[in-house]
């Protein structure tokens with residue numbers, strides 16, 4: 001499962017985990033940024049969820065992916081203290097991952113290619129922001145080009161003629177993939193699980209060299225993440241002001257942001273996330289008694305003004321530190 005930052009991958013994953021499809025699914029999630037927030041946003045499902053937060057699945061931690069797959073194999077078939085049952089594995093890549101090297105990892109390692117089959121490369125496309133991302137970087141293009149199934153998501157945010165223009169652009173980039181329009185990544189799971197549409201010849205047409213061992217993916221250095229933390233409770237009015245100023249001054253450079261905030265006068269966690277100008281703030285569960293209530297925001301973007309974010313976030317703390 002791939003797709004640019006904020007396209008709707010975790011939303012799709014949650015849809016898969018909540019649905020009544022009868023499969024046991026193991027999930028591997030790779031997140032961009034040093035602090036994992038996705039794990040907090042994935043629904044409780046009792047399925048095995050393995051996080052990879054130490055780097056990008058398509059380059060620096062490809063060997064970790066191999067180790068995780070081998071360990072899943074071992075835990076299914078050998079007698080181990082931590083057995084796990086699954087019939088399928090869903091891998092959610094980061095929004096900046098190039099799918100080619102990830103696919104290559106599955107095919108190049110004999111133990112993995114003997115026991116696992118790639119069912120489909122599913123690419124979620126953000127109908128609102130895709131044109132900007134396709135125009136400004138190579139990752140979004142690769143993700144579309146390598147897809148077997150494309151979810152053209154967030155159709156609620158765009159006009160019909162914009163969807164038609166984007167759809168025709170996507171079809172020109174990849175005529176092989178099946179394309180479906182979605183809202184909140186809601187798709188009939190028969191269209192994405194057990195579809196057996198992975199086509200190696202198609203991938204080789206996209207990139208004749210992608211199976212070569214030395215293939216190396218280079219991320220644009222100007223896209224990076226910063227993590228903001230604050231141990232003091234936050235004042236909601238100040239947070240609102242911070243977010244307003246952020247959207248006015250920095251929405252173009254902030255590709256994706258997610259945060260879990262400890263706001264004064266509420267015992268619930270405040271979850272804040274967005275993509276460029278489109279953002280949402282909501283409360284979710286209550287903080288657990290022993291839980292560390294440090295507020296954390298991960299911001300991923302282009303040439304981020306780190307000093308501005310740090311200074312402004314620290315001003316959101318309540319003046320006297322009261323809860």
Ligand SMILES: Nc1nc2c(ncn2[C@@H]2O[C@H](COP(=O)(O)OP(=O)(O)OP(=O)(O)O)[C@@H](O)[C@H]2O)c(=O)[nH]1
Pocket residue numbers: 003004005006007008009010011012038094095124153154155156157182183184185256273274275280
């Ligand atoms: N309006 C609208 N918002 C959506 C839709 N699908 C997802 N979202 C929202 O878009 C934001 C990003 O969704 P995620 O599912 O977290 O995206 P993602 O691809 O996992 O993001 P990263 O893992 O950070 O790359 C969230 O706030 C979602 O609630 C949709 O169809 N319409």
